Amino acid sequence: MIAIAVLGHGTVGSGVLEVFNKNHASIIEKAGEEMEIKYILDRREFPDLPYHDKFVKDFEVILNDPDVRVVVEVMGGLDPAFDFVLRSLKAGKNVVTSNKELVAVHGAELLAAAHETNVNFLFEASVGGGIPILRPLSQCLSANRIVEIAGILNGTTNFILTKMFREGVAFEDALALAQKLGYAERNPAADVEGDDACRKVCILASLAYGRHVYPQNVHTEGITHISAEDVHYAEAWGGVIKLIGRVKKLDDGRLFAMVSPAFISRESQLATVDDVFNGIMVRGDAIGDVVFYGRGAGKLPTASAVVADVIDAVKHLAARKYIDWEPAKDGYVCDYLEVPASMFVRVTARSRTEALRSVRGLLGNVTELVCPGVENEAAFITPMLPEGEIVRALQALRALDYPILSTIRVLDY
Amino acid sequence: MIAIAVLGHGTVGSGVLEVFNKNHASIIEKAGEEMEIKYILDRREFPDLPYHDKFVKDFEVILNDPDVRVVVEVMGGLDPAFDFVLRSLKAGKNVVTSNKELVAVHGAELLAAAHETNVNFLFEASVGGGIPILRPLSQCLSANRIVEIAGILNGTTNFILTKMFREGVAFEDALALAQKLGYAERNPAADVEGDDACRKVCILASLAYGRHVYPQNVHTEGITHISAEDVHYAEAWGGVIKLIGRVKKLDDGRLFAMVSPAFISRESQLATVDDVFNGIMVRGDAIGDVVFYGRGAGKLPTASAVVADVIDAVKHLAARKYIDWEPAKDGYVCDYLEVPASMFVRVTARSRTEALRSVRGLLGNVTELVCPGVENEAAFITPMLPEGEIVRALQALRALDYPILSTIRVLDY
Numbered sequence: 001m002i003a004i005a006v007l008g009h010g011t012v013g014s015g016v017l018e019v020f021n022k023n024h025a026s027i028i029e030k031a032g033e034e035m036e037i038k039y040i041l042d043r044r045e046f047p048d049l050p051y052h053d054k055f056v057k058d059f060e061v062i063l064n065d066p067d068v069r070v071v072v073e074v075m076g077g078l079d080p081a082f083d084f085v086l087r088s089l090k091a092g093k094n095v096v097t098s099n100k101e102l103v104a105v106h107g108a109e110l111l112a113a114a115h116e117t118n119v120n121f122l123f124e125a126s127v128g129g130g131i132p133i134l135r136p137l138s139q140c141l142s143a144n145r146i147v148e149i150a151g152i153l154n155g156t157t158n159f160i161l162t163k164m165f166r167e168g169v170a171f172e173d174a175l176a177l178a179q180k181l182g183y184a185e186r187n188p189a190a191d192v193e194g195d196d197a198c199r200k201v202c203i204l205a206s207l208a209y210g211r212h213v214y215p216q217n218v219h220t221e222g223i224t225h226i227s228a229e230d231v232h233y234a235e236a237w238g239g240v241i242k243l244i245g246r247v248k249k250l251d252d253g254r255l256f257a258m259v260s261p262a263f264i265s266r267e268s269q270l271a272t273v274d275d276v277f278n279g280i281m282v283r284g285d286a287i288g289d290v291v292f293y294g295r296g297a298g299k300l301p302t303a304s305a306v307v308a309d310v311i312d313a314v315k316h317l318a319a320r321k322y323i324d325w326e327p328a329k330d331g332y333v334c335d336y337l338e339v340p341a342s343m344f345v346r347v348t349a350r351s352r353t354e355a356l357r358s359v360r361g362l363l364g365n366v367t368e369l370v371c372p373g374v375e376n377e378a379a380f381i382t383p384m385l386p387e388g389e390i391v392r393a394l395q396a397l398r399a400l401d402y403p404i405l406s407t408i409r410v411l412d413y
Numbered sequence: 414m415i416a417i418a419v420l421g422h423g424t425v426g427s428g429v430l431e432v433f434n435k436n437h438a439s440i441i442e443k444a445g446e447e448m449e450i451k452y453i454l455d456r457r458e459f460p461d462l463p464y465h466d467k468f469v470k471d472f473e474v475i476l477n478d479p480d481v482r483v484v485v486e487v488m489g490g491l492d493p494a495f496d497f498v499l500r501s502l503k504a505g506k507n508v509v510t511s512n513k514e515l516v517a518v519h520g521a522e523l524l525a526a527a528h529e530t531n532v533n534f535l536f537e538a539s540v541g542g543g544i545p546i547l548r549p550l551s552q553c554l555s556a557n558r559i560v561e562i563a564g565i566l567n568g569t570t571n572f573i574l575t576k577m578f579r580e581g582v583a584f585e586d587a588l589a590l591a592q593k594l595g596y597a598e599r600n601p602a603a604d605v606e607g608d609d610a611c612r613k614v615c616i617l618a619s620l621a622y623g624r625h626v627y628p629q630n631v632h633t634e635g636i637t638h639i640s641a642e643d644v645h646y647a648e649a650w651g652g653v654i655k656l657i658g659r660v661k662k663l664d665d666g667r668l669f670a671m672v673s674p675a676f677i678s679r680e681s682q683l684a685t686v687d688d689v690f691n692g693i694m695v696r697g698d699a700i701g702d703v704v705f706y707g708r709g710a711g712k713l714p715t716a717s718a719v720v721a722d723v724i725d726a727v728k729h730l731a732a733r734k735y736i737d738w739e740p741a742k743d744g745y746v747c748d749y750l751e752v753p754a755s756m757f758v759r760v761t762a763r764s765r766t767e768a769l770r771s772v773r774g775l776l777g778n779v780t781e782l783v784c785p786g787v788e789n790e791a792a793f794i795t796p797m798l799p800e801g802e803i804v805r806a807l808q809a810l811r812a813l814d815y816p817i818l819s820t821i822r823v824l825d826y
Contacts, residue, residue: 143720
C-alpha cells in the first residue's frame with residue numbers, strides 16, 4: 001500500500017480528494033498498486049468531512065512516515081511550499097505539484113534534488129491546468145526540434161478579452177464580471193499583469209529547451225491597458241487580441257521569451273480559444289503546428305492532472321522519469337529589444353495624413369489602419385523591425401507631439 | 414549501442430530515417446542511450462542513398478540479430494506486417510508501428526504477446542499522425558473517466574469537405590484535387606468510405622476503455638454521397654459537415670462507436686479544423702473537453718511520432734510501459750440503431766408544406782430547414798430519437814412517395 005500526503009486543502013487540494021475518491025477503482029488499476037491518501041496537511045480543521053481523520057498540522061509527521069512515497073503539493077506560493085517540497089525530495093519521496101510559481105522559480109533546484117535521490121518531481125498541472133502539455137512536449141514530441149511555443153496560458157485574462165470583444169465592454173467591467181464569477185481573484189494582479197502566464201512560459205521554456213528560465217528574464221506585459229478602441233481596431237484589421245506567452249530558440253542558441261497582448265488573425269487556431277479556455281501551440285521541425293486546447297484552470301481539471309501525475313509517479317517508483325533541465329545561465333535569454341517585431345500603434349493626431357507622413361519618415365512603410373468612428377488619432381502597423389528600433393522611432397514621434405495611445409504586437413500564428 | 418531495424422522504406426520509413434538523422438544528437442540525449450538504425454527491410458534497392466548498406470531483404474536477419482532491441486514497422490497493411498511484428502515481439506524485441514490497420518485488427522493479440530515477453534508495443538503514430546493523442550489519453554488523462562471521444566481523424570476527407578465548403582466544388586472535383594496534390598491515393602476508398610477513420614476509432618476506443626473493438630463492429634459511413642445541396646443546407650443551418658469518428662461508453666457498460674459525416678455547429682472547436690488537419694476531442698469527467706489539433710498524416714509528422722515512440726521504448730527497455738487492453742467480447746459494442754440521434758434529412762417533394770405535414774406525423778416536432786435556391790424538396794432536422802425509430806419513419810416516408818435524398822447526423826460538440 002502506497003501512502004500519499006496532500007499538502008493543502010484549498011480548491012485544488014479538495015479537488016484531488018474528489019477525483020481520487022470518485023475514480024478510485026480505475027486509478028488503482030492504472031497505477032498497478034494499491035494506494036491511499038493517508039495525510040492532508042492544512043492549518044484549518046474540517047470536522048464535517050468524511051475524511052476529517054486524515055488532517056494533520058505538522059509537516060514532520062508526513063516527512064517522517066516512511067510509508068509516504070508521494071507528496072502532493074497544492075498549497076501554492078513559495079513559503080512554505082518550497083521548503084516542504086525540497087525536504088520531501090531530499091527524504092526520497094516523490095513530489096507532484098500544481099504550483100507554477102514554485103516550478104518557475106525553483107524548478108532547476110528541485111529537479112536536481114529529485115535527481116539526487118532518484119525520485120520523480122512531476123508538475124503537469126502547473127501549465128494548462130488539466131490540458132496535457134508538459135508530458136506531450138517532453139515525450140511525444142521528443143523527436144522534434146521545438147521551433148517555437150505560443151499559447152493562451154491564462155484563463156482569466158482570456159475571459160476578460162473575450163468579453164471585451166463579444167460584448168464591447170470595457171476592461172474594468174469585464175474584470176468585475178470575472179471576479180463576480182470567481183474567475184479572477186479579489187487582487188487580480190497576477191493574472192491581469194501577465195505574471196501567471198509568465199511563470200507558465202518559464203516552465204514551458206525550461207522543459208522544451210533544457211535550461212531554466214526565470215520569470216524576471218521574461219519581458220511581461222499584461223492586459224490592463226487594452227482599450228475599447230484597441231478592440232475596434234483589431235476587429236477592423238480582421239483579428240482579435242489575446243494575451244500570448246511565447247518562447248523560441250534563436251539561431252545563435254539564445255532564447256527569446258515574452259508575455260504580451262497581441263493582435264492575431266481570426267484564421268489562427270489560437271483566435272477561437274475563447275472564455276476561460278487555454279490553447280497552446282507547439283511548432284516542431286517535423287510535426288509542424290500542434291495545438292492543445294482545454295480548460296486551463298479550475299478545481300477538477302487541475303486536480304485530474306495532479307492525480308494523473310500521482311499515478312505516473314507510482315508506476316515509476318523504481319525507474320525515475322526523465323525530466324531534467326540545467327540551471328539558468330547569464331545571457332541565455334536575449335533582450336527582447338533585439339528581436340524583430342511588428343507593432344500596432346495608435347497616436348493622438350489632429351491630422352491623420354500629417355501624422356502618417358511623420359511615421360513613414362521614421363518607420364518606413366507602415367500600414368495604416370482606419371476604424372470607423374474613431375477620431376483625432378492615427379493608427380498603423382509597423383513593418384518587422386528590431387523592437388528597439390520601433391521604440392526609438394516612437395520616442396521620436398512623441399517628441400514631434402504625437403502622444404502614443406497604445407502599442408500592441410502583431411503576431412503571425 | 415541499441416540497434417534498431419526499420420521494416421519498410423516507403424513514405425513513413427524514409428521519414429523515420431530523415432528525422433532520426435536530422436535530430437540525432439538530441440534524440441540520443443533524450444533516450445539516454447546510444448542507438449543506431451542497423452537494418453532497413455525493403456524488397457527494393459536504394460543504391461544512391463547514403464545509408465544503402467543498411468538494406469536487407471530477409472526479415473530473419475533482423476529477427477536473429479540479438480543487438481536489435483527495437484523493430485519499427487512502417488510497411489502498412491496486414492501481410493506480412495502482422496507476422497513480422499508478432500515474431501519480433503515473441504523474440505523479445507520492442508515494436509513501434511504507425512500501422513493503424515494492424516493495431517485495429519490485431520492490437521489485443523499483439524499487446525498480449527508484448528506482455529508475455531515483457532517488451533513494449535507502441536503505436537502513437539497510428540492515430541492522428543504526429544499529434545500526441547494515445548499517450549495523453551493513457552497517461553495524462555488517466556485520472557479521468559473518459560466520457561466520450563470525437564474527432565476528425567482523416568485528413569484526406571477533411572481536405573475534400575473543406576474544399577466543398579470554401580469553394581463550392583463537387584465531391585468528385587475535390588477528390589480529384591486531393592489526388593493531384595498527393596493527399597488521396599489513386600484508390601481513395603479507404604479514406605472516402607471512412608475505413609481509415611474507423612480503424613482509428615477502434616484504436617482510441619480500445620485504449621480509452623480497455624477492451625478491443627474491431628472495425629467490423631463500428632458502423633461506418635463515408636463522404637461519397639455528400640452533395641453540394643447538403644453543403645448549402647449545413648451553411649444555412651450555421652455549421653459545417655465533417656467526417657466524425659466517435660466513441661462513448663453507455664451507462665450499461667456497452668460501447669457506442671460510429672464513423673459518419675455530421676453537421677456540427679460553427680461554434681464547435683472541431684468546426685475550425687480544416688484542410689488536411691486532424692482534431693480530436695476527449696471529454697473527461699474531471700477535465701471537461703480537451704482538443705488536440707495538428708497534422709494527422711504526412712511523412713515527417715508521422716515519422717516524428719514513430720521516432721518519439723522509439724525513444725520511449727529505449728528509455729523503457731527495463732520497465733515495460735503499461736498499455737494493455739482485453740480481447741474483444743460479443744455484445745460489447747452496441748447496435749447503433751438503439752442509440753438516440755438527431756438527423757438532417759432531405760426528401761424529394763413537390764409541396765414542402767405537405768411533405769412536412771407527413772414528416773411531423775411520423776417523427777413529431779422536426780425543425781424545417783430552408784435553403785435559398787433549392788427547390789422540389791423538403792429538408793428538416795429530426796428530434797433526438799433512437800436511430801432505429803428514425804430509420805423506420807424514413808421508410809414510411811419513402812412509402813408515401815417522398816424519396817430520401819440524404820441523411821446526415823447532427824452532432825452537438
